[in-house]
Amino acid sequence: MKTAIKNIWSEAEKNAWELPEDLTVSEWTDKNRVLDPITSAEPGMFRTDRTPYMRGVMDAFADPFVSDITIMSSTQVGKTESMNNMLGYLIDQDPGPTLFVMPRDEDVRGFCDERIQPMINLSANLDAHKTGEYYDMTKKKITLDRMIIYFSGSNSPASLASKPIKNLFMDEVDKYPRFSGREADPIKLATERTRTFWNRKIVKCSTPTTREGYIFKEYEKSDKCRYYVPCPHCGKYQVLIFSQIKWTEGVRDPELIKEKILAWYECIGCKGQIDDVNKNKMLLAGVWCPDGCSVNKEGKIKGKVPVTSKRGFWLNSLYSPWLTFSDIAAEFLESFEYSEQLMNFVNSWLADVWEEKIEERKEDQIKKLSLDYSEGSVPDGVLVLTAGVDVQDDHFYLVIRGWGYFNESWLIRAWIIESWEEVVSILFQTKYGKMMVRLACFDSAYRTDEVYDFCKEWRDVARPIKGWDKLSGAPYRVSKIDRNANTGKLLKRNVQLWHLDTNYFKSKISRLVSITPGENPKWHLHRDPSDVYLKQFCGEHKIIDRNRKTGKPTEIWQKKKPSTRVDFWDAEVYATAAADMLHVSALRPDGQIQDAQPRERKSSSLRRGGRWNKRGGGWNK
Numbered sequence: 351m352k353t354a355i356k357n358i359w360s361e362a363e364k365n366a367w368e369l370p371e372d373l374t375v376s377e378w379t380d381k382n383r384v385l386d387p388i389t390s391a392e393p394g395m396f397r398t399d400r401t402p403y404m405r406g407v408m409d410a411f412a413d414p415f416v417s418d419i420t421i422m423s424s425t426q427v428g429k430t431e432s433m434n435n436m437l438g439y440l441i442d443q444d445p446g447p448t449l450f451v452m453p454r455d456e457d458v459r460g461f462c463d464e465r466i467q468p469m470i471n472l473s474a475n476l477d478a479h480k481t482g483e484y485y486d487m488t489k490k491k492i493t494l495d496r497m498i499i500y501f502s503g504s505n506s507p508a509s510l511a512s513k514p515i516k517n518l519f520m521d522e523v524d525k526y527p528r529f530s531g532r533e534a535d536p537i538k539l540a541t542e543r544t545r546t547f548w549n550r551k552i553v554k555c556s557t558p559t560t561r562e563g564y565i566f567k568e569y570e571k572s573d574k575c576r577y578y579v580p581c582p583h584c585g586k587y588q589v590l591i592f593s594q595i596k597w598t599e600g601v602r603d604p605e606l607i608k609e610k611i612l613a614w615y616e617c618i619g620c621k622g623q624i625d626d627v628n629k630n631k632m633l634l635a636g637v638w639c640p641d642g643c644s645v646n647k648e649g650k651i652k653g654k655v656p657v658t659s660k661r662g663f664w665l666n667s668l669y670s671p672w673l674t675f676s677d678i679a680a681e682f683l684e685s686f687e688y689s690e691q692l693m694n695f696v697n698s699w700l701a702d703v704w705e706e707k708i709e710e711r712k713e714d715q716i717k718k719l720s721l722d723y724s725e726g727s728v729p730d731g732v733l734v735l736t737a738g739v740d741v742q743d744d745h746f747y748l749v750i751r752g753w754g755y756f757n758e759s760w761l762i763r764a765w766i767i768e769s770w771e772e773v774v775s776i777l778f779q780t781k782y783g784k785m786m787v788r789l790a791c792f793d794s795a796y797r798t799d800e801v802y803d804f805c806k807e808w809r810d811v812a813r814p815i816k817g818w819d820k821l822s823g824a825p826y827r828v829s830k831i832d833r834n835a836n837t838g839k840l841l842k843r844n845v846q847l848w849h850l851d852t853n854y855f856k857s858k859i860s861r862l863v864s865i866t867p868g869e870n871p872k873w874h875l876h877r878d879p880s881d882v883y884l885k886q887f888c889g890e891h892k893i894i895d896r897n898r899k900t901g902k903p904t905e906i907w908q909k910k911k912p913s914t915r916v917d918f919w920d921a922e923v924y925a926t927a928a929a930d931m932l933h934v935s936a937l938r939p940d941g942q943i944q945d946a947q948p949r950e951r952k953s954s955s956l957r958r959g960g961r962w963n964k965r966g967g968g969w970n971k
Contacts, residue, residue, distance in 0.1 A: 572662025
């Protein structure tokens with residue numbers, strides 16, 4: 351009887367009930383993965399120690415709390431093989447329906463034939479999961495005993511939008527089209543297929559392109575890990591960056607640098623020379639560290655490590671065991687004079703987004719524009735005051751600026767305040783020297799109804815504005831609106847909305863800030879500007895943005911990082927626009943332009959929430 355019970359299960363059924371080994375992805379890889387001699391430069395058993403930085407990336411895949419992994423890296427660092435290892439781990443340890451997406455359908459056929467099928471065939475553990483039927487191993491689908499692997503190009507909407515999947519791998523996502531056929535974003539289509547699985551895994555991998563590229567945006571949403579390695583001389587942990595690669599002074603011949611191995615890495619701490627022979631030992635001692643933290647000399651992470659289901663990893667070619675520092679220096683020298691080649695170097699070698707920077711400010715440079723006068727006081731030379739207000743959900747960034755002849759200007763105040771009452775008090779009920787603020791511009795993107803109501807109440811001295819990256823024909827224009835553009839609410843009276851070309855005014859400020867040799871600057875700060883003001887004032891830079899199809903260049907202002915706050919910078923733009931509306935550039939020592947003087951206002955009654963009381967059927971005067 352016992353023998354009969356024992357034999358009711360087939361060998362395959364008994365294997366199916368067997369618990370998997372308790373292994374991380376890197377442990378499984380070192381034990382089971384064999385590299386194909388046809389496609390690999392280093393055939394044989396896979397050794398994670400060859401690319402030790404990939405250990406943390408692969409092991410994050412087996413973390414039950416992690417659902418999304420983003421790998422933003424250069425070429426030649428092993429990122430695709432790390433995804434293949436994750437796939438092999440799934441087949442053997444945690445099977446489930448899986449989709450692998452490549453940029454194009456034609457990429458899929460070669461990838462499946464040359465990379466995935468040989469990986470399965472060469473590993474005894476993976477080969478054991480084959481069904482034995484020839485039709486189960488095709489170029490677009492592999493059927494195994496416990497799971498199915500689908501392969502699709504990002505331009506194939508039918509493949510992306512059908513069948514639920516547990517695991518999704520997407521390679522070179524920045525090369526995907528914006529739309530898949532007539533369907534939506536291919537990344538969104540593929541991701542939608544994982545919704546029914548609570549334990550889904552989504553892996554995105556790519557070299558970056560621009561800030562608008564998908565991989566950079568996804569990396570910014572993650573914990574943004576970078577790989578810190580120790581200096582062999584002083585032990586300081588640091589991220590390897592291109593600016594620390596040095597080579598023999600005066601040598602500009604790329605071939606000579608590679609042939610004679612003339613480049614090295616300079617420690618950011620002790621300035622010691624780090625040679626290629628030191629790299630492997632440094633990589634083995636490396637530590638993945640999330641953004642906002644650091645690594646001490648003992649290799650321990652300092653700071654609060656974020657708890658997140660979205661892990662992000664960044665790697666450039668300096669970490670590659672197959673490239674020397676001289677290879678990288680030589681590639682730069684061959685590329686830097688040619689825009690397209692330099693873009694490839696920045697994207698594919700440095701794993702950075704491509705930006706043609708043409709203007710950038712630094713905080714220490716801007717602080718040098720400070721003069722010896724206190725905040726709130728009005729220096730000699732000021733003839734008119736304007737203000738800009740950046741409106742947020744629960745506070746305001748406010749800037750008051752004084753203007754004199756020939757566009758010379760002085761910062762009077764830069765404050766963060768919390769109520770409309772304070773706005774009224776600081777802008778319209780306070781004298782600065784003998785002057786009052788002549789005109790203030792208010793951003794209407796947030797709390798739109800309140801901004802409109804406020805500017806109607808103070809219509810002679812306050813204007814609602816809406817910023818645009820570009821307006822044709824003029825730096826600003828006026829329109830009348832009768833509905834809130836955001837809520838659709840009917841306004842009680844028409845509002846004049848001032849549309850601003852923010853690129854124009856940002857460039858104008860940049861010209862005023864620039865110090866021409868032999869001339870005094872025209873843009874001044876008081877003696878003690880806050881660190882927040884300085885940081886936000888320098889939060890954007892001007893770059894060249896090229897149309898993907900035509901290559902046509904456009905100059906635009908863009909945040910240095912998507913998370914950077916630039917509210918005081920925006921308030922300065924609005925204050926400058928107010929000055930332009932008053933034609934202060936026409937002020938000359940021999941006579942001032944005539945402007946409409948604002949009516950004197952009585953103090954207005956406010957109620958909670960910043961809305962204005964309505965009395966007797968009309969607005970307070």
